[in-house]
Amino acid sequence: MAEQQQQPKHKRTISRYLQQSHERIFENNRKWVESKTRSDPEFFAKLSAGQSPEYLYIGCADSRVPANEIMGLDAGEVFVHRNIANMVPNTDLNVMSVINYAVRHLHVKHIVVCGHYTCGGVKAAMTPADLGILNPWLRGIRDVYRLHEAELDAIPDEKAKYDRLIELNVVESCRNIIKTAAVQQSYQDNQYPIVHGWVFDLKDGLLKDLKIDFEAMLEGIKKIYNLASSPDRRASTTD
Ligand SMILES: [Zn+2]
Incomplete structure (x- = not known):
């Protein structure tokens, strides 16, 4: 004292x-x-x-996007992973472990990637500046820009371009989830989980479903990323 x-x-x-x-x-x-x-x-x-949640939610760490609250779900109803800009990097042990556990052990029926407009992480990735330890993380978003460069460059309005990059970042996170063995194999055996891409709008609190065609996306990645057809795959627990 x-x-x-x-x-x-x-x-x-x-x-x-x-x-x-x-x-x-x-x-x-x-x-x-x-x-x-x-x-x-x-x-x-x-x-x-x-716990036996039906949903896995992967969202941004932004304090304005509380996962359970915006979905109207109670404790025990959704398995949650959050990071800056709702990324699903292929070598991130954290998010990969969450997906693996949710699919193989909790048997979730839906996996949702939820981005949000005015995402600071996406904004930072669009800013030409050295952000230290954030550089490699945000580079994943720059890669999304590069993948969709023609579409994004054709949008003259900066705000509209920013919004679209937020949506495309969600789409690419969904695609990375579909690349995992856990999701491909479970879907082949059980017809779930289904992967969804959403964007939360802070202006009105509404969720927008990007209506990702999960089946088409899965078909589209199979040529290169197929991990579901090897004959001895049932012994596999990898990703
Ligand atoms: Zn964010």
Whole structure:
């Protein structure tokens, strides 16, 4: 206490604010537990019994896009992975492990990639600047631009071009999911999961379905990325 009093006033104010903003979460948590228990006394007993979500959601880490909330889903209903600009890099062990677990163990029926307009990650990738450790991550978005260069260059309006790159980045993330053995094999055996591409619009809160033709996309990648037809594939648990 004596030490705190010796601090300048502005430091004491910050320190008090930080303590309160941390404590607020625990207060919120207690209220949430009360409200859940009131509407369903078995809620936490069911949660602790295990999970069988129907959906895997891969979205941007942006704080304005809360996965469960925008889908109206409760705890236990969606398996969630988030990173900057909802990327699915082929060698990212994190997202690949999430997809593998969700498909092979949770048997999710739908995999959703959800981007959002005004995505800072996509904006940064369109900016010609050295962003340090973010460079290799954002390079994946620059690669999306390169793949769709003709279409994007033909859009004169910068805002429209930015929006379209956000959509195409979602499409390419979907394509990378479809390239995995887990998805190809599960779809061949079970007819699921289906991969969907969505974009969330912060202006009105609505989700836009990009209506990706999953079957056509799967057919399209098979020539080069087919991992579902080897005779001994059932022994395989790779990606
Ligand atoms: Zn974003």
